[in-house]
Amino acid sequence: MRFSLLYAPTLKESPAEAEVVSHKLLLRAGMIRKVAAGVYTFLPLGYRVIKKIERIIREEMNRVDAQEILMPVIQPADVWRKTGRWTQYGPEMMRFKDRHEREFALGPTHEELVTALVMDELKSYRQLPLTIYQIQVKFRDEIRPRFGLMRGREFIMKDAYSFNASIEQLQKSYDDMYGAYTRIFKRCGLDFRAIQAATGLIGGKVSQEFTVLAESGESTILYCDSCNYAANDEVASTRLPEPSTEAIKSPEVISTPGVKSITEVSAFLNVPGTKIVKTLIYKYGAREIAAVLIRGDRDVNEEKLASLLGTTDFHLLAGMEWEDYPELIQGYVGPVGLTDQVRLIADSEISVMRNFVVGANKSDTHIINVNVGEDFQVEEWADVKLVKAGDKCPDCEGTLLSTRGIEVGQIFQLGTKYSEALGATFITEDGQVKPYIMGSYGIGVSRTAASSIEQNHDENGIIWPISVAPYEVSIIVLNYDRKEQKEMGDSVYEGLEKKGVEVILDDRIESAGKKFADSDLIGFPLQVIVGARTIKSGNIEVKVRATGDRREFPLDQAVDRIADLVIQMHESLKPED
RNA sequence: CGGGAUGUAGCGCAGUUUGGUUAGCGCGCCACGUUCGGGACGUGGAGGCCGGAGGUUCAAAUCCUCUCAUCCCGACCA
Known part of the structure; x- marks a missing residue:
């Protein structure tokens, strides 16, 4: 190609709208142009990069016998209603009606469609496993698109789905994908890690994220300084400290006028946050109330709480809502003598604490030297804490460090969530009817291009790895x-x-x-x-x-x-x- | 959706506070000449419904109302 013929309008200065380096450089290098917020046109150079990445993905998908198909961008509401996600997905799914008033959405993902596709033909265990994939435009009406290609509303994604007859078979498909993903990102010249991840709305249990290490990343990753443990902070766990060996003391009610926050309590009673248990009141579902006990210096990990409560519809009790629960005294709630109208959830870390401070469920009052089992009972233990750098590795003696990352791919063992909801079944070897066991595997193609730039640039511009260079x-x-x-x-x-x-x-x-x-x-x-x-x-x-x-x-x-x-x-x- | 900000030439900006001739500057673009290994120089040019609508006024980029768009922080997420 002759440069004189190339449509690559380069810019000396970066447009004011761009914040992160990949966005600036993509604009300046004449690779993309914005059409609307979070929606971009790829110019010839930018599109060549996309095609390079797609090609690498295709080669590696085909290598593990995944087969390429192409599903439509628009999807009928119908199939989404069957899995319940038509209502669950929320305004992020862009919906519209056709001229006959039939409801459609722009596909934010394709689990429903692909399951509906194969369920009519895949009837026997003999036809399994099957893995199919597509490279297609997805649309998610993000509340706030930002950072150019990093968080667009329209983006290019490779999504793959495996249909398996058994857990073992699923594990094989999953492992194949894991291997393929590792090769793909290696070939793209990215410095990445596969980490434990949250499953979110997609469902399923086992999931790993492929994350490109970059300071501009939106996820926080915790990784061990001595073993290969690495996890998104949404799911990261930590080893509990050794149980306290202090002798159990008797509880004592202390007047603490006007002292509410952990910082205030800590200063007033001269005890560290690690000797205080805070009680956070969450409202969830229609009108249910949960009290979450957590060590005073900790924050609740709301991702973990969401999977525990089984809903993302919850929030800390706020403002006027306190008036609906006169028995809960804002700033002084505690587990001792708490009304049993409230679901009590205790973070596992509380179990190793002794003689701690809690609110007394009475204005201007706290109780010191409180102990689980002695002064109150816990029936529901859970890990609901946000793990942070400095915590202990859950797998070894090491300490966790944190870094930022860009999620470019994620693989899930879905299980039977979609197949069951859609009645997508096959006949097993011994004649039983069973839903497929599924896996789902995504790669953000356009995001991969952006993250390559985040990782490979200098003050003069982009430094493409040769495999993805235009x-x-x-x-x-x-x-x-x-x-x-x-x-x-x-x-x-x-x-x-x-x-x-x-x-x-x-x-x-x-x-x-x-x-x-x-x-x-x-x-x-x-x-x-x-x-x-x-x-x-x-x-x-x-x-x-x-x-x-x-x-x-x-x-x-x-x-x-x-x-x-x-x-x-x-x-x-x-x-x- | 909450908080903050911005819309003036293709890009980056000034002008708006205190309304007053033909709305400026840099880059880019066009022509000619000189230059020619790290975003060259000179001369001459083209390019604006000052985001949109309505209002106030003798007079609006500038004041008021409404509206649209974009960006940043947060809640959401590949």
């Missing part, structure tokens, strides 16, 4: 209007094209600086420079974008050497088998 080589002819340079540039260009190298020939009549700057900005992995100096020396200069290394090749070998370099760079991204 072109592998750019040839910068400094003075294309001079015959010798034009001829030399053309011949290298043609030579490389003949060898199958993806190459851009910068034949524009522009200043040298502009051409270098554009090439750096767009992030072509290799720059071949043809100028007066080249003509004089008979050597062609090649710059490696990532490292800035410059090499010189004699003119007659240039094409071969450059092509070799390209191959070499690809090799370095190959996963080991």
